[in-house]
Amino acid sequence: MAQDIILASGSASRAQMLRQAGVPFRVVKAAVDEEALRDSLIAEGVGPRDLSDALAEMKALRVSGREPGAMVIGSDQILSLDGEVLTKVDSRDAAREVLLRLRGKRHSLYSAAVICEEGKPTWRHVTEVKMLVRQFSDEFLDGYLDRAWPDVAGAVGCYHYEEEGVRLFSQVTGDYHAILGMPLLPLLAFLTTRGLIEG
Numbered sequence: 001m002a003q004d005i006i007l008a009s010g011s012a013s014r015a016q017m018l019r020q021a022g023v024p025f026r027v028v029k030a031a032v033d034e035e036a037l038r039d040s041l042i043a044e045g046v047g048p049r050d051l052s053d054a055l056a057e058m059k060a061l062r063v064s065g066r067e068p069g070a071m072v073i074g075s076d077q078i079l080s081l082d083g084e085v086l087t088k089v090d091s092r093d094a095a096r097e098v099l100l101r102l103r104g105k106r107h108s109l110y111s112a113a114v115i116c117e118e119g120k121p122t123w124r125h126v127t128e129v130k131m132l133v134r135q136f137s138d139e140f141l142d143g144y145l146d147r148a149w150p151d152v153a154g155a156v157g158c159y160h161y162e163e164e165g166v167r168l169f170s171q172v173t174g175d176y177h178a179i180l181g182m183p184l185l186p187l188l189a190f191l192t193t194r195g196l197i198e199g
Helices: 012-020 034-043 048-064 092-102 138-148 164-168 176-180 184-193
Strands: 005-007 071-081 084-086 106-117 120-133 169-173
Touching: 005 012, 012 176, 034 048, 048 071, 048 106, 048 120, 092 138, 106 176, 106 184, 120 176, 120 184, 138 164, 164 169, 176 184
Parallel strands: 005 071
Antiparallel strands: 071 084, 071 106, 106 120, 120 169
16 A cells, blocks of 8 residues: 655645646645744744754644654745845735845745654755845836735745746746745655655
């Protein structure tokens, strides 16, 4: 009997990536207070890369403890601007301020995936993508938010790179899938090695 694969995330983008790659899985959302955990880890001095890894692990662990025998995938993404972790916003005005802060600067997206089995981590990977935001005009920004808000409210950085948000950038270095929220290629390689998908 094939091992059950579970995605411990409510992210539509992550689920779509796995689905399109032909990975059989089901979704079980992790009951984790991400905001409180993130704030606590930042207060302890945990950096952006390790923060993404820790949050991904916590999600996978939380579900793995309730799903014996399953391979549970936890994933998380952190945006770092000059070492500061930026979080999701809840208003159009706040989104505008975030994008103005990003304008003309390079930021990093850290995208982590951790697999847990029987309540223990068995695999992990963190990818960094470096993203340079162009010097867009105020007119473009306002038009962009007119079209994109509130759809981008749940996105760190207030953009969907796979949609019109790509126009905010002048240069990107790194893995496309990691921008969407998960380091897919390393994950697929591991699932193939384990014989859970055909190689």
